[in-house]
Amino acid sequence: MTPQRGYKVFEEWGNWLFAAGGAIQDEAGNVVLDSPQARDALAKYIQTYNESAPANSLNWAFDEALRATAGGQAAMMLSYNWMLPTLNNPDGPAGELAGKFGLAEVPGGKAVLGAWFWAIPANSNNKDAAWTFVHWLTSPEQDTKRVIAGGAPVRDSVMDDPQVHEQGFGQEYYATVKEILKDASSLGDGPGAEEMIQAVGLELSAAVSGQKSVDQAVADAAKQAGEIMSK
C-alpha cells in the first residue's frame, strides 16, 4: 500500500471511497466527502493497512510498493496501469517474476483517474504553432506509435487496434485499461485541487497512523476541502 501523506494516500484511498459508493464532489462541485460511505471506506482502508500491508510501511509511496511487488514480497499493489509493462519487463525490477503479472480492475469497479494534459496558455504568442503540434501529436498515427512505445492512450480507437495489441503489450492489457477508463473519476478539478488533495491527504494520513479517529479525520478533511474549493 502507499499510505504516504498527501497525494499517495488519497490516490489510493479514493478507490476505497468509490467502492463504498462515496464521492468527493457532486455534480454541482460541492464537497460531499463527509458521508457514511467515506467513514466506512476509511475504516476499511485502515483495516487493510493493519492486516494486509507490509509492516511499518506508513511512509510508503510508489517506489516502495513497486519494489515490494516486483520482488515478490507483496502479492499485489494498487498502482498506475502503465506499471504493468515495467513489471513484466524481463530486464526490469521483477527479474525472475517478469511476465507473471497481470492488470485487473480495482474491486468496486470505479477507479481513481489520473491524467496528463497538453495545454496552450491563453497568453501564448504561438497559439497556432502549439495547436498544430497538439493536433499532430493526438492524431491516430502518432497516438498509435506513442501507445506502442508505452504511452497512455488519448484515443479509444487506438486501444482496439490489433496492431497496437500485437506490437504493444497484448490485447488483454488494453481491454482492461478500457474497462478501467469506463468508470474512473479524478480526485479534484480546478486551481484549488492541489491544496485540497494535500489537505485531505494530511487528514487521511493522520487517521491511518492513529493520530485521529476515522470520524474526526473525515469530518476535518471534508471541512477543509469545502473551504479550499469554495475560495
Place this chain on the structure above:
Amino acid sequence: MDDRRVDTAQRSFSRLFPYEWRMMTPLLAVMVIILAYPIAYSALLSFRNVDLTKPGRDAFVGFDQYVTVLKQPLYWTALTNTFIFVAVAVTLELVLGLALAVSLKKQKRFRNLTRAILLTPMFVTPIAVGLMFRFLLNNQLGLVPVILQKLGISIDFFSADLALLSLALIDVWQWTPFMMLMLLAGLENLPEEPHEAAHVDGANAWQTLIRVTVPMMKPIILVAVLIRALDALKVFEYVYAITRGGPGAATETLQFFIYKIGFGYYRLSEAAAVSWTVVILVMAVLVLSLWRTTRGRSA
C-alpha cells in the same frame, strides 16, 4: 601618521571614505547587488496578495497575509516541529561531535584515515542522503530493519511518533562531522596548563573534560551550534524525500510548509509572509541571546 605624503584632495577623500569603509565596499557592493532586490521584493510581496492562479488580482493588503498565516494551525505545527528537530539534532550533534573530537585527539594510529572517513557525510547533497536513508530504513527493502529483525526488533522508523526523530537522526548522520571538525580544531588549540593542573589536582578524565575543557571551548561551541542551528532550521530535503510531512503533520517543517504554499498552491505572498515571520522570530532570539554574551566579551 600613515598618509603623510598625500595631498589635500586625497585627504578629504580619505575623510569621506575612511579606510575601514573602503575595506567594506566589496562586500557591500556584492550584497547590495545580489540581496537588496530579492530581500526587498520578498518583503513587499508579503504585503500583497500575489496568487499565480489568480493573476491580475495583485493588490496591497497590508498585514493580511501575516494574519492568515498566523491563524493556520499547520503553521504552528510546522514551527514547533522545526524547533524540536533543531533542538534534538543540534544537541545530539554537539554531544557526539564532542565525544568524537575528544576520542580522535587521543587516537594514536589511523588518525588521518578515521578523520577523512568521518568527514564524508557532509559532502553528500542532502536529497541524496534523504533518499539513501529512505531505502535503508525501509522495513521490507532496507538493510537496517533486516539486521534489527535478526535481533527480534521491529521499529517503524517513520511512524507518527518516530518520524521526526528519525529525520533528526539522519541530520545527525550528515552533520555531526561538521561539529566534530569545529570542536576538534578548538581542542587542538587549547593550552595544556589547565589540563595538567587538573590532573595534578587529582581530577579524572571526565571531570577534566566537563570542568576544564568544555568551558574553555565555549566560544567555538557557540559558533558551531549557531551555524548548525541556523542551517537545521531550513530542513527540507529529508522531509521531501521521505515523508512529505507525514504521517499526519508529524514531520511538517517550516521550509516544507513554505515550499508547498509557494510552489504547490502558488500563493507567493503567503509563502513570503511565512518566511518573514520566521526571520523576525529567529533574529529576535539570536539578537537577545547573543547580545548578552557579547556584552561581556567586548568589554
Place this chain on the structure above:
Amino acid sequence: MRAYRAKNKFWTWAREAFLWAAVLAVLFPYTWVVLSSFKSPADLTNPTKLLFAPVLDNWARVFAGGIVNNFGLSLLVGLATVLITLLAGTPAAYAISHYAVGGWLARFGILLAELIPPSVLVLPLFLVSYYLKVNGMVIPVIVAHLTFVLPVVTWFLISFFDDIPRDLEQAALIDGCTRFQAFLKVVLPQVLPGLGAAAIFGFVLSWNDMFYALILGGETAKTLPVAIAGYNTFRGVQLGDMSVAILVSVLPTLLLSFFIQRRMIRGIGGGGVKG
C-alpha cells in the same frame, strides 16, 4: 597504580571502539550505495542480496549521461562562489572586527540573509535572471549561492580576525607601512589558515545546494545535486543510477578531505575562535 592502568586501558579501548563504531555508522550507508551501483534492476529490488552478478550498466549509463559535466559545473560554481566570497568577505570581516564598522548591527545583520528561506528568495532571483536573459546559466546559480555563503562565511571570518591582536598592525604601521600594506603583509598571513577553513566550509555549502541550482540552472546548467535528484523520477527512484551519481560526488571529496582536513583543522583552531 595497577588500578589506574587498568582503568586507562579500559578507556583507551572504549575510545577506540567508539571511534570504529562511528566509522562503521558512516561507512554502512556507503556500502549499500556501492553495492547498489553494481546491481541490475532485478537485484536492486532485493537490497539484502549481497552475492550477485555485478553489472556495469548503471555506471555506463550515468557517465554517458554526462555526470562528469555536472561534476565540473558544481566545481565551477563552488569555486566561483568561494572566490567571490573570500574577496568580498575578507576585507569586510577585517573592517568589522578591527574597526568595529557598523558595530553590533553589522555583526548580526549579516546573518539576516542566512535566515531567509530559499523558497522565497528564489523567486526574485529567477525573475531577474529571466529578464537579464541569463536564465539557465551558471551565473544566477553562483549569485544564488552567494546569498547564503557570503554572509555566513564573512561572519565566520570575523571571529578569526577577532583573534589577531591589534599590536601586530601597529608594529607594521610604525615601520612605515600603509594600513592596507599592514593588512596584506601582516594580518592576512596570520589568518590564512582560517581563510582556508572558511573557504572549504563555503564550498561545501555551495556543493550541496540543489534547490537554487534546480530552479535557476535548469537543464542547461545542471550541477551534481540536480543530476542526483533527477534520478528521482515519477516512475520511481532509479536506485542504481543514483547510487553511481552519489559515489561520483563523494569519492573525490573523500580524497580531497583526506588531504585537506589536516590543514583545515589546524586552520580553524589556529586562526580561530578562542575565549
